[in-house]
Amino acid sequence: MFVTRFAPSPTGLLHLGHAFAALSARAAGGRFLVRIEDIDNARSRSAFERAIFEDLAWLGLDWERPVLRQSERFGAYSDALGLLRARGLLYPCFCTRKEIADEVARSAEAPQGPEGPLYPGTCRLLPPDERNRRMAREAAFAWRLDSSDASRQVGALSFTERGASPDGGSGKIIVRTGLLGDVVLARKETPTSYHLAVVVDDAFQGVNLVTRGNDLFSATHLQRLLQALLGLPEPQYAHHRLILDEAGQKFSKRDRAETLRSLRESGVTPSQIRTRLGF
Numbered sequence: 001m002f003v004t005r006f007a008p009s010p011t012g013l014l015h016l017g018h019a020f021a022a023l024s025a026r027a028a029g030g031r032f033l034v035r036i037e038d039i040d041n042a043r044s045r046s047a048f049e050r051a052i053f054e055d056l057a058w059l060g061l062d063w064e065r066p067v068l069r070q071s072e073r074f075g076a077y078s079d080a081l082g083l084l085r086a087r088g089l090l091y092p093c094f095c096t097r098k099e100i101a102d103e104v105a106r107s108a109e110a111p112q113g114p115e116g117p118l119y120p121g122t123c124r125l126l127p128p129d130e131r132n133r134r135m136a137r138e139a140a141f142a143w144r145l146d147s148s149d150a151s152r153q154v155g156a157l158s159f160t161e162r163g164a165s166p167d168g169g170s171g172k173i174i175v176r177t178g179l180l181g182d183v184v185l186a187r188k189e190t191p192t193s194y195h196l197a198v199v200v201d202d203a204f205q206g207v208n209l210v211t212r213g214n215d216l217f218s219a220t221h222l223q224r225l226l227q228a229l230l231g232l233p234e235p236q237y238a239h240h241r242l243i244l245d246e247a248g249q250k251f252s253k254r255d256r257a258e259t260l261r262s263l264r265e266s267g268v269t270p271s272q273i274r275t276r277l278g279f
Contacts, residue, residue: 002030002209006056006063007198009037010048013259014055017213017243017251020277024240025211026061027279033205034063038071039192055260059270068205070197077192080200080230081143081185089150089229090185092131092141093123111181114218118181119144144182147225151177154228159220162238166214179221199223203232211238215250243277 004025008018026032034056038044056063084090095103104110104117111118123131124146135141157175165173185196192200202210210220217239227234242250251258263273 002028003033003205003207004028004030004209004211005033005035005202005205005207007035007037007201008052009040009043010045010052011040011043012048013051013261015251015258015260016263016273016277019055019059019260019273020240020243021212022056022059022061023274023277023279024238028209028211028238030209032061032063033207034067035201035205036067036069036071037194037197038069039074039190039194039197041071041190044071051261055264058260058264059273068201070192070201073197073201073204074191076200076204077186077197080196081191083230084145084185085143087153087229089146089153090143091124091126091146092135093119093144093182093184094134094139094141095119095122113180119183121182124182141188142184143186145185145226147178147180147182150225150229154225157224157228159224159234160236162209162236166217166239175224176221177225179218183222195219195222195226199226199230199232202235203227203230208233208235209238210235211240213242213250214239215242 006018006022006025008014034052036049036052038049081090100119100122103120103122107120110120123144126134154177157177158172159175161171161173167173183193183195185193187193201207220237220239224234226232244250245258260273
């Protein structure tokens with residue numbers, strides 16, 4: 001039996017893209033979960049969480065209770081981070097965003113990822129005593145994954161894509177373990193990142209089919225690497241098309257005209273939404 005999930009962040013109202021994602025997860029059959037990804041304490045709002053549940057119920061969806069909230073699971077993420085640190089796979093990064101941008105601009109051979117330049121690895125080269133000295137001074141830092149070392153430890157990986165993938169493949173997709181480089185997995189003030197939290201929670205909840213947009217295909221390569229490093233089970237994946245606006249752009253929470261609330265208030269019915277989205 002498939003276990004799928006819809007995992008919005010309560011930082012705005014749901015729009016048509018969210019509706020398509022939720023309906024796609026539900027259409028897989030089996031168990032359907034809703035997860036609230038609220039690790040962004042500065043932007044998450046309880047009013048938006050309530051709106052999420054109202055909109056999903058209006059669409060005719062039902063889901064298992066209780067709902068998991070990531071803000072209640074920082075301990076689990078910290079434990080996973082500790083396992084990676086114990087294997088020597090993390091290093092503290094003290095670079096500011098401006099310092100990283102300046103370093104990339106100076107280098108003609110800056111590593112590139114699917115969305116632009118990757119972190120150039122500046123702090124990976126710091127001697128251990130220098131790292132300890134800066135941390136002792138309580139300097140702000142982030143924990144980055146040493147992607148090269150991680151790749152060597154796990155070897156070749158793949159994941160199963162149900163249907164056609166955004167890069168034209170299907171079935172077994174070979175993981176490009178360094179695709180996103182040395183990503184941030186936690187910051188001093190926040191003990192997790194999206195990538196770490198999502199693999200820990202998918203395993204905890206028994207999610208075995210991850211349905212999500214094509215824009216997260218690159219993230220799947222990194223998350224499959226984290227699953228292997230942490231000894232977590234491997235789900236299958238189904239990356240679906242994105243719902244675009246009239247300008248050909250994917251919907252944003254800033255686009256109030258196409259939120260489910262505004263559509264509902266204008267008289268649009270759930271049946272019309274489903275038909276518009278192909279369900």
